[in-house]
Amino acid sequence: MLSGRAAPVPGGTPVELMVTKEVDSRIAKEGDRFKLRVNAPVMTNGVVAVPVGATAWGEVTYVNGTEAAGNKGRLAAKLLYIDLPSGPLPISGSQGTEGKANTAGVVIGVFSFGLLGLLMKGGNAHFKAGDILTGYISPPGQAAATQ
Numbered sequence: 313m314l315s316g317r318a319a320p321v322p323g324g325t326p327v328e329l330m331v332t333k334e335v336d337s338r339i340a341k342e343g344d345r346f347k348l349r350v351n352a353p354v355m356t357n358g359v360v361a362v363p364v365g366a367t368a369w370g371e372v373t374y375v376n377g378t379e380a381a382g383n384k385g386r387l388a389a390k391l392l393y394i395d396l397p398s399g400p401l402p403i404s405g406s407q408g409t410e411g412k413a414n415t416a417g418v419v420i421g422v423f424s425f426g427l428l429g430l431l432m433k434g435g436n437a438h439f440k441a442g443d444i445l446t447g448y449i450s451p452p453g454q455a456a457a458t459q
Contacts, residue, residue: 321354321361323451327403328352329368329391330444337375337385337437344372350394351444368394368403368447376437387437391447402450409437 329348348370354362374388388408393400439445 320452321356321401321449323449325354325356325449327354327362327368327394327447327449328444329370329447331439331441334441335372335387335389335439337387340372340375340387342372342375345392346370346372346389346439348391348445354449362394362396362401366394366396368392370445373406374408385437387439389439391445403447404450405445405447407439407445409439 328351330351332347332349335344335346346369348368350362350364350366350368353360353364369392370389371392372387372389374386376386386408388406391403391405391407393402
């Protein structure tokens with residue numbers, strides 16, 4: 313049952329979120345915001361407090377793109393808030409990911425192309441569309457970062 317007014321959600325309540333569009337270390341920048349989708353309802357006293365499909369927001373906090381010598385890309389993000397009709401509901405949590413190193417490719421490249429083989433890059437880091445992240449409802453009184 314979904315009420316017209318949001319039921320208070322206790323701080324620390326987990327919320328399952330799904331990435332809606334890939335975020336990639338090749339093009340992402342620190343401070344970029346990205347959308348997530350609430351993937352499972354958050355219930356409070358038998359009432360849906362946060363419905364499936366509600367939009368949530370994350371922010372890229374660290375990006376290290378791929379580099380020469382086969383180094384892998386790295387990407388980190390923090391969760392910000394869920395958009396609800398009653399206003400933003402602050403959430404917390406962070407997630408990091410990294411691409412695959414390409415050390416073997418660099419070694420082969422050096423043997424094949426000399427020092428130019430050192431220019432080979434590793435894999436980009438990314439949050440793929442459909443990836444599931446777990447956030448937590450922030451304690452009451454904590455303001456959502458909406459700007």
